[in-house]
Amino acid sequence: MPELPEVESIKRYLIAQNIPDSTIHRVEIGWSDSIAAPAADIETFANRVSRKRIATIKRRGKYIVSTLSDQQDTQSHLVLHMGMTGSLHVRNPSDPPVKYRRAAIYLDDNRRIELNDYRRWAKLWALDDPKDAYPKLGPEPWDLTPDEFANRLRTRRSRIKPALLDQSIIAGVGNIYADESLHQTGISPLRRANRISTQRLTRLHANIMDTLNHAIQFISTHPSQDGSPYVVDAYDDRMRITRIPNSPCPTCHQPIKNTKIAGRTAYHCPTCQH
Numbered sequence: 001m002p003e004l005p006e007v008e009s010i011k012r013y014l015i016a017q018n019i020p021d022s023t024i025h026r027v028e029i030g031w032s033d034s035i036a037a038p039a040a041d042i043e044t045f046a047n048r049v050s051r052k053r054i055a056t057i058k059r060r061g062k063y064i065v066s067t068l069s070d071q072q073d074t075q076s077h078l079v080l081h082m083g084m085t086g087s088l089h090v091r092n093p094s095d096p097p098v099k100y101r102r103a104a105i106y107l108d109d110n111r112r113i114e115l116n117d118y119r120r121w122a123k124l125w126a127l128d129d130p131k132d133a134y135p136k137l138g139p140e141p142w143d144l145t146p147d148e149f150a151n152r153l154r155t156r157r158s159r160i161k162p163a164l165l166d167q168s169i170i171a172g173v174g175n176i177y178a179d180e181s182l183h184q185t186g187i188s189p190l191r192r193a194n195r196i197s198t199q200r201l202t203r204l205h206a207n208i209m210d211t212l213n214h215a216i217q218f219i220s221t222h223p224s225q226d227g228s229p230y231v232v233d234a235y236d237d238r239m240r241i242t243r244i245p246n247s248p249c250p251t252c253h254q255p256i257k258n259t260k261i262a263g264r265t266a267y268h269c270p271t272c273q274h
C-alpha cells in the first residue's frame, strides 16, 4: 500500500511537473466506485472539478489535497487517496494511457494526470472542506513536539504497534514503517503503549521521522523509467528489516520473528526489542 513516503513522493512529483497553476479542462472517470460522496456520480464530480485552476498540491497523512479555485476565486478541493495500488502519472498527448487507468484529469496545456490502479481501491473526492475526506485523522509526526507525541501514546493501553497504526493518534505511520521505527528504538511491538517510558517514546518519535524521511529520500532518488515516483516495495533495501520470517536481525543477527498483532503482521527481533 502506498504509505506516507510514497504519497509525499507523488505530491513532490506533481509539483516538479508544474501541475500547480494548471487548469483542469475536464475529467474522465473509468470506474465510478473511485469517486466518493458527496459528488458520488461521475457527472457531478466532473462538474465540480472541471474548469478550475489547481492552486496548490499538499499532502495530509496518506491523502493528496489539491486546492482548486474558480474564476471568482472560490476555493474547493480535489482529494485523492491511492488505496492499495494507486499511483499518479503525468502524460503528454503522445503518451499511451497507463495500463490500469481508472481516471484521467485533462489539463488546459494538453497534458493529463492519470490514475493507475490495479486493485481499484483508490478514491477521489470533490469537496469544499478537505477534512470531510479524513474527519478523524490525527496530526502528522512532524507537527508534534516530542512531549506531545509521548502524551498521545502513554495513556493508551493497547500494544504500541496498533497504537502507531491508529491514524487518529498519529497520521501516516503504516505497517512497515512502524516495524522499522520500533526496531530502531528497541521497543517490542507487543509492549503496551502505557508501559513505555516517556524517554523511549521520545526516541521513537525521532526514529519515526527518520524512517519516513529516509524512505522519502530513497524513493525520490529511485524514480521509475517515466520519471514518476518509485513503486512501493516492502522488500527493497530502504528497509533495515528483511520482511521474511527467520531472516537475520540487522543488529544482532538472531532470527527475525513475525507475529500477528491486531490483524497486521509485525516483524521484530525478540533479542533487541523489549
Ligand SMILES: [Zn+2]
Pocket (backbone or CB within 6 Å): 249, 250, 251, 252, 253, 254, 269, 270, 271, 272, 273
Ligand atoms: Zn536483534
